[in-house]
Amino acid sequence: MILKASQDLSDSSSIWAKLNWTWAHTFILLQFILQILLLFPEISVLRMPMRIASFALGLLLLVRLPKEHGRHPATYPAFLVMAIMLLQFCLHPHINSVTAAAAQCAMYLAIFSPLFWVRSLKKITPSSFESLIFLLWGIHTLSASFGVLQVYFPGSFQLALSTVIQNSTFGGEQLLITLANGQQVYRPMGLTDRPGGAAAAGFYAFMFGVAIALKNKNPILRIACLGSAGIGLFCIYLSQVRSMLVLAAISMIFFAVVLLRTGQIARLMVMASGVTALFVGTFSWAIAIGGQSTLQRISSLFAASPEEVYQQNRGYFLQATIDKLLPQYPLGAGLGRWGMINNYFGDNTDLVSQPLWVEIQWTGWLLDGGVPLIFAYIVALLLACQTAWKIAINRKLGDFALWGGLIFAYDIGTVAITFNYPIFMSQGGMEFWLLNTALFVAAANSKILDNKSSRTV
Numbered sequence: 001m002i003l004k005a006s007q008d009l010s011d012s013s014s015i016w017a018k019l020n021w022t023w024a025h026t027f028i029l030l031q032f033i034l035q036i037l038l039l040f041p042e043i044s045v046l047r048m049p050m051r052i053a054s055f056a057l058g059l060l061l062l063v064r065l066p067k068e069h070g071r072h073p074a075t076y077p078a079f080l081v082m083a084i085m086l087l088q089f090c091l092h093p094h095i096n097s098v099t100a101a102a103a104q105c106a107m108y109l110a111i112f113s114p115l116f117w118v119r120s121l122k123k124i125t126p127s128s129f130e131s132l133i134f135l136l137w138g139i140h141t142l143s144a145s146f147g148v149l150q151v152y153f154p155g156s157f158q159l160a161l162s163t164v165i166q167n168s169t170f171g172g173e174q175l176l177i178t179l180a181n182g183q184q185v186y187r188p189m190g191l192t193d194r195p196g197g198a199a200a201a202g203f204y205a206f207m208f209g210v211a212i213a214l215k216n217k218n219p220i221l222r223i224a225c226l227g228s229a230g231i232g233l234f235c236i237y238l239s240q241v242r243s244m245l246v247l248a249a250i251s252m253i254f255f256a257v258v259l260l261r262t263g264q265i266a267r268l269m270v271m272a273s274g275v276t277a278l279f280v281g282t283f284s285w286a287i288a289i290g291g292q293s294t295l296q297r298i299s300s301l302f303a304a305s306p307e308e309v310y311q312q313n314r315g316y317f318l319q320a321t322i323d324k325l326l327p328q329y330p331l332g333a334g335l336g337r338w339g340m341i342n343n344y345f346g347d348n349t350d351l352v353s354q355p356l357w358v359e360i361q362w363t364g365w366l367l368d369g370g371v372p373l374i375f376a377y378i379v380a381l382l383l384a385c386q387t388a389w390k391i392a393i394n395r396k397l398g399d400f401a402l403w404g405g406l407i408f409a410y411d412i413g414t415v416a417i418t419f420n421y422p423i424f425m426s427q428g429g430m431e432f433w434l435l436n437t438a439l440f441v442a443a444a445n446s447k448i449l450d451n452k453s454s455r456t457v
Contacts, residue, residue, distance in 0.1 A: 020128035022121045023061060024114075024438050025135055030057060031427055032139050038193055039159035048344060058113035058430055059106065065117040072119065072440045073387050074433075077380035078112045084369045084376060085335070092334050096355075097347035100336025104368065107341060111424055114434035119441055126400040129442035132435075133403065137208035140201040141228040147188030147198025147235040151289060154185040159193070177240060180291030187239045199244040200428070202235030203413070206248055210275060211255070211406040214267055215399065226274065230282050237286030240297040243314070243420045249279075251413035258392045258405035314420055317359040321366055331370035338367055339425060361418035364425060377424070384436045385411045391443045400446055407439045 034054045038047060085105045088095070095101040118124070124132075149157040175195040176184045190198030209229035213222045236244045252275050259268040287295050311319070325333075336346055338358040348355055358364045365374045388411050391397065391404030414432050417423045424432070 020123065020125065020131045022123050022128055022132075023065065024118055024121060024124065024132055024434060027057060027061065027114075027434065028132070028135055028139070028431075030054075031430075035427075036191060039191065051340070051344075054427055055107060055110035055430070058110040058117075061117040062109070062113040065120040070119065070440075070444060072115055072437050073383040074380040074436070075115055077376050077383065078115050080376040081369075081373060081380065082109060082112070084373045088332050088335050088369055092332055094334035094337075094353045096334060096336035096342060096350075096353045097345065100341055100345040100347065101334075103341050103345045104335040107425060108368075111429040112433060114430060114437050118434055118437040121438075121441065122445075124438050124441045124445060126397075126403075126442050126446045129400075129403060129438055132438060133208060133212065133406070136204065136431075136435075137212060137225075137228065140204040140208065141231065143190035143192070143201035144198055144205040144228070144231045144235045147190040147202065147238070148231055150188050150190075150198075151179070151185060151238055154183060158186065158189060159191075177238065177290060178293045180287075180289060187241075188235050190235065196239040196241050198235040199239035199241035202232035202239070203244050203248055205229065205232030206236070206278075207232075207251055207255075207406070207410060207413070210252070210271065210278075211402065213274070214271055215402050226278070229278055230285075233278055233282040234286055237283060237294060237298060238290050240290075240294060242297065242301050243417070245298070246301070247413045247416050247420075250416055251409040254412045255405055255409035258389075258408060262393055262395070262401065262405075310419075314360060317363060318419060321360070321363045325363065325366055326371075329366060329370060332373070333367040335368060338364060339422070358422060360420060361422040361424055364422045381411075381415055384432075385415070387440055388436060391439060394443070397443060397446055400443065404439060404443070407435055411436065 031054055034050050037050055082105075085108050089101050089105055146157055175186055177187050178184050187196040188198035189195055190201045192198070192201075206229045209225040209227075209232065213225035213229070216222065216225075233245075233248070236248065252271075256268055256271060259265075259271065283298070286298075333356060334353050336342055337353060338356045342348070342355050346355065356367055358367065362374070365377055369376075385408060388404050388408035392401055392408050394401055394404070397404070411432070414423060414428070417428075423429055
């Protein structure tokens with residue numbers, strides 16, 4: 001009996017080994033499961049613990065896994081960010097509450113945690129990293145596909161709406177779209193609890209789908225990837241989140257720059273023609289379903305210069321951050337004064353540390369740590385982009401370098417998102433640092449494996 005159980009455990013381990021499964025894969029999968037659980041009203045009482053659990057998981061792995069191997073170049077500015085947060089916690093006179101301030105510090109550490117625990121994963125090889133990309137592609141494609149179904153079959157595939165949205169006065173008409181047949185539905189949510197949430201899944205399904213299609217020659221897989229990319233773009237169009245459409249275009253431009261820099265002209269031509277066809281064809285599909293409201297929303301991107309379009313929308317928040325908040329809070333406003341941290345843990349009875357509104361990441365950084373925090377985080381992001389770029393143009397890494405190009409383009413897109421919303425106070429921030437660190441470790445392991453192979457020969 002004991003021998004049989006031992007044999008079963010061994011067989012199970014070998015299956016995971018063949019799948020190149022690591023804690024990074026488990027982390028992504030558990031994040032997805034926690035997100036799905038939020039969609040069921042029956043367990044809404046556990047909503048806050050599950051939100052916290054998604055970040056606590058990163059902290060748990062940070063404590064449990066040994067810290068080995070080389071450090072990602074962004075590690076040192078990450079230490080500086082955490083040092084600034086600790087000083088804010090200890091010295092700033094206007095923290096909202098001790099609990100909220102501590103939670104804000106813990107959130108920053110949780111977001112950065114993959115920088116530390118992913119480097120301990122010896123099994124992150126190039127093939128393991130590729131399976132991680134496939135896992136993310138599958139999850140985001142599934143979510144985007146639900147977004148399409150929610151448009152075609154209104155009410156049938158829609159799960160619970162966020163309680164924050166339900167209980168707030170914001171929303172109403174802004175959360176709805178009018179389809180070509182005159183029916184009003186929520187913007188595609190995908191497997192999230194927010195109208196328009198399918199746009200983020202669409203962005204990743206599009207990006208990862210294009211990259212996988214470029215790297216793999218299997219015709220069935222290529223068709224699946226292009227279909228995924230098309231579904232992703234459709235969700236972005238129907239969600240009417242114009243910033244995501246712009247980010248998709250920016251990311252593809254930078255991906256093309258990598259291909260041009262490395263002399264992969266054939267891949268560049270295939271990608272350029274394929275992506276152009278996807279943008280045009282999917283736009284026609286979206287207009288046929290979404291009607292005039294979608295056409296007008298997307299057309300507004302070209303009604304003025306890019307600067308004017310941004311200024312008329314999210315640019316106001318950036319301008320207010322520079323003109324009003326920067327002179328008022330050059331060294332931070334006090335921790336725990338904005339976002340869900342304040343909503344969950346804040347004590348707003350003190351008139352001096354009242355809640356502040358944050359729409360973009362730059363405002364959040366300024367309020368949390370002032371100019372020093374902004375500069376420290378900028379350095380961390382620059383080093384992440386630089387590291388991905390170096391891997392992308394390293395010819396010694398062979399075809400694995402294409403994943404470096406993908407992550408570099410993804411990094412640029414993520415940095416651009418900071419001008420739209422505070423991504424580095426969400427699961428998206430953890431995903432950013434996980435992918436960049438996993439890429440770094442896999443590239444290092446690739447060189448180690450190549451050196452061992454050459455010595456064997």
